[in-house]
Amino acid sequence: MKKKFSIFLPSTWAYIKEGYCSDGYSLKNWLHGYIYTRWIYLYISIGTGEHVLTRKFKPLVKVLLRLFTPSKRCASRKNCITFADTYHGKVLSLDGAKEIITLNRKIEVQDLEQVIPYKRARSIILENPKHIAVMDCPCRKIRPNPCKPLDVCLVIGELFTQFILEHHPSNSRKITQTEAVEILEAEHKRGHVHHAFFKSDLFGRFYAICNCCSCCCGAIQAWRNGTPMLASSGYISRVDQEKCTTCGICVVFCQFKALKKENNTIVIDEKRCLGCGVCVAKCKQKARWLDRDPSRGEPLEINKLVH
Helix, strand or coil: CCCCCCCCCHHHHHHHHHHHHCCCCCHHHHHHHHHHHHCHHHHHHHHCCCCHHHHHCHHHHHHHHHHHCCCHHHCCCCCCCCHHHHEEEEEECHHHHHHHHCCCCCEEECCCCCCCCCCCCCEEEEEEEEEEEEEECHHHHCCCCCCCCCEEEEEEEECHHHHHHHHCCCCEEEECHHHHHHHHHHHHHCCCEEEEEEECCCCCEEEEEEEECCCCCHHHHHHHCCCCCEECCCEEEEECCCCCCCCCHHHHHCCCCCEEEECCEEEECCCCCCCCCHHHHHCCCCCEEEEECHHHCCCCCHHHHCC
């Protein structure tokens, strides 16, 4: 029997169908989401300024980016949609990231306003959450001297997992939940931050957990430059000054530059702390812990959200 010919891969058909069935999802949304996932390495390299075209043709690149990206100039208006509202990350603790990775049933949680403090992309809809792919981190891969290893971005559930596996076979592979947990733990030991990423043009959903370092991650660098595209875990770092020896290891590993050494004391800039817990894990004196701070929103703790 002859195989039926198709100009599209199965995951592309699934992507088209999902867009058609999604209320309020326009052709522009679909095109942007498709371009992002289909050519993600090119997309990220242009967005971060690493691509040669970005440097040579800045005006043209800016025009193209404006076609898909809301302006930041209206960020102070109450109802304005900014770039951060359409593409953003939520800081996760290691345990919080593991909860998502080890889900064993379909879940659907909509409009997480208290957890995801953005106007768009606040849903978690996971079909087949056991389906996980790891891909080479786009932010690391496009850097001249990236942090290693590269394969640390975890794409979770359908339809995103199959799309990445079919369209980026040389940069991705399917893995088990156990392997995904091992990647999270290894990145945690390296002092990297777990982020759950959401994108409005990917049907307004959560789609991946990235393990981020400040030297490579475009989202952390954008956050440092004033684009508020990363949300706090809902916690803040605290210290027991009597136990602290002021060794400074927490300062070295803080990806958000929230800690610094002053007058033989480690001080914290609370506005910069996103409660990732890296400093807690790195403190050999057990002098640090994460304290719940309601003013920073609710944590993304999936087991509490679905019960």
